[in-house]
Every structure is written in C-alpha cells, then in structure tokens.
Amino acid sequence: xxxxxxxxxxxxxxxxxxxxxxxxxxxxxxxxxxxxxxxxxxxxxxxxxxxxxxxxxxxxxxxxxxxxxxxxxxxxxxxxxxxxxxxxxxxxxxxxxxxxxxxxxxxxxxxxxxxxxxxxxxxxxxxxxxxxxxxxxxxxxxxxxxxxxxxxxxxxxxxxxxxxxxxxxxxxxxxxx
Amino acid sequence: xxxxxxxxxxxxxxxxxxxxxxxxxxxxxxxxxxxxxxxxxxxxxxxxxxxxxxxxxxxxxxxxxxxxxxxxxxxx
Ligand SMILES: [Zn+2]
Numbered sequence: 587x588x589x590x591x592x593x594x595x596x597x598x599x600x601x602x603x604x605x606x607x608x609x610x611x612x613x614x615x616x617x618x619x620x621x622x623x624x625x626x627x628x629x630x631x632x633x634x635x636x637x638x639x640x641x642x643x644x645x646x647x648x649x650x651x652x653x654x655x656x657x658x659x660x661x662x663x664x665x666x667x668x669x670x671x672x673x674x675x676x677x678x679x680x681x682x683x684x685x686x687x688x689x690x691x692x693x694x695x696x697x698x699x700x701x702x703x704x705x706x707x708x709x710x711x712x713x714x715x716x717x718x719x720x721x722x723x724x725x726x727x728x729x730x731x732x733x734x735x736x737x738x739x740x741x742x743x744x745x746x747x748x749x750x751x752x753x754x755x756x757x758x759x760x761x762x763x
Numbered sequence: 764x765x766x767x768x769x770x771x772x773x774x775x776x777x778x779x780x781x782x783x784x785x786x787x788x789x790x791x792x793x794x795x796x797x798x799x800x801x802x803x804x805x806x807x808x809x810x811x812x813x814x815x816x817x818x819x820x821x822x823x824x825x826x827x828x829x830x831x832x833x834x835x836x837x838x839x
Contacts, residue, residue, distance in 0.1 A: 588821040602825045606832050613833070662770065667798045671808040684816055691817075706810055707817040731774040738802070738809045 587633045593703045594637040596692050604640065608633040630710070630718035634700060641696060662735050666742030673745050690740035694733055701726055702733035764792045766799050777807050 587608065591601035611632050619628065691699060704715040705726070712730075716723045769789050775781040776789055793800045821829075 588825075589817075589819055592819060598822065598825070602821075602828065605821070605825075606829055609829070609833055663767065664770070664798070664802045666805075667801045669801045669804060671804050680816065683812070687812060687816055691813075702813075703817075706813050709814075727774065731771070734774055734806055734810060735770075737813070738806045741809055741812070742805055 589707050590703050591633055591637050593691055593699055594696055604636045607636045627714050627717045634719055666739050668742055668746035670745035686744050690737050698729050698733040701729040705730050764788050773806055
C-alpha cells in the first residue's frame with residue numbers, strides 16, 4: 587500500500603498522509619465491510635481513492651489538468667531497439683538504477699501507474715488489481731501492457747544513451763575500492 | 764506474423780498466459796526479426812527490474828508515526 591501511495595503521490599510525506607487516511611477510513615468503515623471483498627484488496631482500494639482525491643486537489647491548485655507522459659490510446663509502436671538488458675546489473679549502482687526506475691514510472695499517467703504498481707511491484711494478481719481499482723480484468727491487462735511498453739521505451743532511451751555516464755563509472759570504481 | 768501483430772500479445776506472452784500456438788508464432792518471428800527480439804528481451808528486463816528493485820519499504824519513522832496516529836484514534 588505504501589508503494590501505491592508513494593508512486594501515485596511522488597512524495598513520501600503525502601504517501602504517509604494517504605496511508606494514515608486509509609487506515610483511519612478503514613477503521614471507520616470496518617463495521618460495514620462484512621467481508622464483501624478481500625481485506626487487502628479493499629484497503630488498496632481505499633488507498634487508491636484517497637490518493638486520487640489528493641491528486642485532484644493538487645491539480646486544481648496547480649491548474650494543470652493534463653497528465654504528463656503517455657496518454658491512453660496513444661501509438662504504442664516501439665521506437666527504441668537497443669539491447670541494454672546486460673547493462674543495469676553490471677554497471678549501475680543500485681541508487682542510480684532506482685532513480686532511473688522511479689523517474690520512468692513518474693512519466694506514466696496515474697491510470698496506468700496504479701495498475702503497474704499493483705501488478706508488477708506489489709505483485710497482486712489481475713483479479714485482485716481489478717477489484718482494488720474497480721476495473722475489469724481486461725482493462726487491467728490492457729493498461730498493464732501499455733504501462734510496460736511505455737516504461738520499456740523510457741528505460742531504453744535512458745540506458746541506451748545517457749547511462750552509464752562517465753560519472754557513474756567513476757562512482758562505480760570508487761565504490762568497488 | 765508481422766511485427767505489429769505480436770506487439771499486443773507480448774505481456775500475455777511474458778506472463779505465460781498465451782496459448783502455445785501463439786507462443787510458437789512469436790518465437791518463430793523473434794528468431795528472424797532482430798528488432799522484435801530486442802523489444803521482447805528489454806520488455807522482460809523492464810518488468811524484472813521493477814519486480815527486483817521497484818519495491819520501497821515504508822520508512823521506520825513514517826511507520827512509527829502511523830502507529831501513533833492509529834493508537835490515538837483507537838483510544839478515543
Ligand atoms: Zn518483428
């Protein structure tokens with residue numbers, strides 16, 4: 587749940603607030619819960635809604651309504667054809683790798699990011715993700731696929747061009763010593 | 764099979780949710796098409812990287828604050 591909140595809010599403090607709100611809402615609603623869905627899925631759903639509510643407020647505040655990055659329905663045809671699969675483990679420090687993964691994730695619109703986090707980071711099943719986000723399973727699959735393709739493009743652009751930079755080579759050497 | 768025909772099935776393929784016949788077609792195409800091979804390999808690697816490194820633990824102090832808030836609410 588922390589990961590979902592963190593990835594959606596892109597801010598550890600706001601993620602913490604979302605988590606607090608989630609549990610407070612959950613305790614309040616617990617008498618009405620009656621085991622209609624799985625407890626874990628239900629909590630994810632509350633967290634997701636709490637995060638979306640905050641994002642909506644944030645957007646009103648900043649007046650920017652359009653989501654950055656890959657819009658849904660956009661052309662998904664691959665553009666990057668460099669094989670970088672051997673790079674990350676060999677050359678990148680963990681922190682640098684995590685930073686690049688985080689940066690790529692933040693370029694996804696929230697509708698794709700939520701699905702990707704629950705499926706590929708939190709490890710929920712398609713059915714659990716669908717229940718948590720109030721989507722159909724087909725919709726979850728479509729969004730997950732779009733998210734993965736978009737992330738692949740981002741990581742390809744990153745690993746095939748800029749990284750590893752001369753700086754990280756140096757860092758790597760000093761790290762090894 | 765053409766490049767664009769397999770693109771939509773790649774996640775199902777990687778998740779092991781594609782029928783054997785389709786898998787075979789994808790593998791046949793990938794054996795002959797370098798670009799698609801790279802797309803499949805890097806897509807798989809992308810998913811693997813997030814599975815391995817994408818999870819962040821909630822910071823201890825945030826966890827403490829969360830427990831504190833919840834205890835407070837429970838007592839009241
Ligand atoms: Zn091809």
